[in-house]
Amino acid sequence: MVLDRLKQVTQHVTGTAPRPHPFDPLSGSEIESAVALIRQEHGSLHYNAITLWEPRKAEMLTWLADPNHTVRPHRVADVVAIGRGSKVYDGLVDLDEQKIVRWEFTEGVQPLITMEDLQIVEHVVRVDPKVIEQCGIIGIPKEDMHKVYCDPWTIGFDERFGNKVRLQQALMYYRPHVDDNQYTFPLDFTPIFNSDTQEIIHIDVPSIRRPVNQAPANNYHPAAIEAEGGYRKDLKPINITQPEGVSFTVDGRIIRWQNWKVHVGFNYREGIVLNNITYNDKGNERGIFYRLSLAEMVVPYGNPEHPHQRKHAFDLGEYGGGYMTNSLALGCDCKGAIHYMDASFVNRAGSSETIKNAICIHEEDAGILFKHTDFRDDSVVVTRGRKLLISHVFTAANYEYCVYWIFHQDGTVQLEIKLTGILNTYSMNPGEDTHGWGTEVYPGVNAHNHQHLFCMRVDPNIDGPLNTVFQVDAKTGPGEVGSAENKYGNAFYAHKTKYTTAKEAVSDYDGSTSRTWEMANTNKINPYSHKPVSYKLVSREVPALLPKEGGLVWKRAGFARHAVHVTKYEDDQIHPAGRHVPQSSGEPSAGLPEWIEKHGDTSIENTDIVLWHTFGITHFPSPEDYPVMPAEPMTLLLRPRNFFLKNPALDVPPSYALTPSQKATLLGGFKGTDGTDKASVRV
Amino acid sequence: MVLDRLKQVTQHVTGTAPRPHPFDPLSGSEIESAVALIRQEHGSLHYNAITLWEPRKAEMLTWLADPNHTVRPHRVADVVAIGRGSKVYDGLVDLDEQKIVRWEFTEGVQPLITMEDLQIVEHVVRVDPKVIEQCGIIGIPKEDMHKVYCDPWTIGFDERFGNKVRLQQALMYYRPHVDDNQYTFPLDFTPIFNSDTQEIIHIDVPSIRRPVNQAPANNYHPAAIEAEGGYRKDLKPINITQPEGVSFTVDGRIIRWQNWKVHVGFNYREGIVLNNITYNDKGNERGIFYRLSLAEMVVPYGNPEHPHQRKHAFDLGEYGGGYMTNSLALGCDCKGAIHYMDASFVNRAGSSETIKNAICIHEEDAGILFKHTDFRDDSVVVTRGRKLLISHVFTAANYEYCVYWIFHQDGTVQLEIKLTGILNTYSMNPGEDTHGWGTEVYPGVNAHNHQHLFCMRVDPNIDGPLNTVFQVDAKTGPGEVGSAENKYGNAFYAHKTKYTTAKEAVSDYDGSTSRTWEMANTNKINPYSHKPVSYKLVSREVPALLPKEGGLVWKRAGFARHAVHVTKYEDDQIHPAGRHVPQSSGEPSAGLPEWIEKHGDTSIENTDIVLWHTFGITHFPSPEDYPVMPAEPMTLLLRPRNFFLKNPALDVPPSYALTPSQKATLLGGFKGTDGTDKASVRV
């Protein structure tokens, strides 16, 4: 690590920085270099996104196989820019050749809303006469307009306005004091903002008016806690330290840890992207995943009253999980020895900006990895596990999403998401009925029912790119109780269904059969089990999409209709709800439904495929979730099945080991990791 | 803590030990005192179990409400003893009155198999001529009989032998070397052992013989790892220390931590029993659970070939999760500051024996408890969580079960079970087909399909004993897409079904509706949400019981047929598969089915009830699980819903907090828990 640092410093000083890895995100200077080229040809534009146009897979696989003797994939910038009149341009800039290789005006789409786009709205709202008028009606005098706030959301889709004009809806709040939690004081009307002209073009006003909440503030900042008796004083510290540093090495953005190797990318949209994940299996570096990311999400709210149907944020596609990422510069989100990575983006004006410490990489103790005691003599082996977490936290207006990609020593990759932050709220009058569409979490505060549905994109590379997906259901064996073949009725087995086309692979979760999905390489058979090497998706938080078929959310969030989709790999199929999500009507449904409609009969057997998995939770709020929500975790596992010859973590040093013969001879056992001869203590 | 210890030492020296709490397990001297009384009246017996006969609830609630002015419940020993001819006696001994208050000969039952019962079998097997003969047939010469091992299991139920005679089946293995993992060398025949006469009465021999495995050993002990290249050397230490000690207090067996109070009991059967769990809600000590335990489990194997149908261990009811508990005397299973509790049991001869450090109580860091950043100005609060774990680990022959009862600061109680140890294995010939009933995890080693199904017993006390259970399903709202009431199709809500009788409450899991169950007190309404205070069971690992209706497992493990049962509270209904499980035929099905058959129409609404929840996993083995299995976790949550007025953890000191006004004025923010003024660093 020290040598790595020294190398970096030297390179910085001498200007001999190594060429970026083809998977590396664009650097600040690469971003600005792309902007300079575009400016030259197309003049002044607002920049929406400039991100790595990832190397085409065929070319990249060739390069990865032999980087020294093949052509290095070019660095290419994928650009979204906006001109006057909300005109959207999609472009590609080849940075190696310093030229624009694609430049298209794209009609009828709206690219995502950036943080800068969001920040403008509140200022406009506060001085708009129509907004001031509405505030007056519900009890906010115009001299208090500086106490009015808004969370600007994309409009989602509103058929009255279509998608020709770039719009945001302003969810309105009030703060009696600047430090008050505004979600206790939601306002009942919703201005519509034109991002191009920076004007309020319409206000949705409900038929029943709701004066601003008169309840006392409900805060969680230190002064509020002090006023209610102060912080608890009975927590003694737990110190987690790594005096010798971390157990992983960092080579550019490639992390090596416990036989794992992974390239850590990041983009404005998906946040963390993990590429070329391999496992060193006794000297043999075996491919497992070519690419893993959280590709999209949607948070539909369940209140059918207008205009709440518009509340169904695609936090990645409409705002960008990367753009909204917290800077962990203060280092207070994690414990132990942390390695951080920054993230660079383009701003509206075309300069690059950096989120310091956007990605956190650290290890944690993982409790018992394995243990077995022989009941005859108490001979035992017990080994503690370790895990590696690659994480970021993003703030989507009211909510926080903490995303942890976790690598385990036993070959498992886990995705854990913790949900925290604040409920989206709407105003209600005293005594008003929620009609079951929400919960009054505090007087005058209606938190609507909603779902958090995430789509994980898995590009498997199980011992190579030719993979096949099987659905696995636990099923009872044939034969009734009493029959010769199943006399006692206890027969059961794993029923495997091979998906041969994308249309066949559209599938839902089935809890009763403990359904899992195996990504297998049928060309490579485990010599012991005689089954194909595979990784199994084990995911149990898989609610059905509750918005109905044919409805707005169903149309726009096609990926969320089913738990699993499988498609044949295509370089440009990255975004399961489409490339430009805001104001998409869902007619036709972009992304997955479109691809499957077009190529649903193409074979997905023994070929390069992508598995899309939608999971999440249905959230019926309660007062415990307010004013700030205790983290709610959800998790899924990608587990090796028939991939290894045995438990790949057997060589992790045990905390304690004593064999029967050691026990019998009263000789010392294995020395524990703390250096003491534990057997001699024990026997 | 120091004072506590001093008090204990003083009491020990002066002999003025305080009277046990009525929930305390029987002490060694109480056990021996019961034995002395029984011996006087009934002479020589083998003791199977002597455990606390828990105070009757009505009496106990009265005492708990006012311990100083009500009669203290008597200490009563619940006794199971075995006389000659496998005669089973169930008795109660009142220790306060020093008399036997009940003594019954119970016909047609077999109490559980103790560790002592298990230990005998291997010795008998090794010298039995019929066993020696069978060993010879599959290639083990008689001079190698010391290399033959067996895991004795209860016979489960075998209709050929019924339940008049106390039987065990010996699952046979071989160890070329004493330190070899025997599960690589399973033998193909199964002796039946009579526990009363200590003889082999029968041997089940398969029609196809399978010579003992000739594959090399597959071990995980240090010498085996060294022979394959040694332990990995790239793990740097993670130190977890609590220099100021733990954050909980211990008063006898009552633990107080972060507003929680819980009495930690333990018995030979269920292991940890948590009683009288309350939460101090701003000075108001509110009841949540009267009693929580893992009450039963069953592990059915899915191979229908005789005699594998007998492999369906009830590890708690047939062996005892307490009896099989590991001593953690070496302290190497957990990190940080640990408080241990011992466990005392009776042995066969009637003396008391103690497992040192049977229960581990410790805290762990729990990551982000809550966080919110205001996207306008990066004002933020981030607070780390802490959890309290009360755990034990038990070894059920080949498998290890690590049971963690986890208390969270947000009011959540979590049950986590980690499964590790070694697969149960059976022999197979080279090239033999598993027929899908198992996996060849190593040459010659067939690991059969199986399920691990646990039954958690929840005796809720949600603000008092009068509780009601509701099934909660996420459902789409009425009205088709386009209708006035649901124009965009996005309406959805929590559909609640009240269970009014035990028969109605028999219910399965439904993943598609994200089904949960609420234990509510309908007499107490949350003033904000206007909904009853409740705790919600959130459990996602809920496979269907795969053995078929009417079959052996289905009959014997009635509790496992459904995810949830609810019964009206009865003092004697503790064991959902019955009090004496081994050799029960399941005709009629003991425990839950019997109780519901008898009292299924009694109201369970707004009364004292018990909820029984069956959860677990279906396990299709793979080579990665062998020779010792990486821990597989499963978990469930009991979460407060409408129980608190707000997030009850708001007063946990934050790692970092900065309000908008602090940010704006560039003044210092809240001092972080590490003492630095972080705001001034940040702004």
Ligand SMILES: [Co+2]
């Ligand atoms: Co939510």
Ligand SMILES: [Co+2]
């Ligand atoms: Co298992």
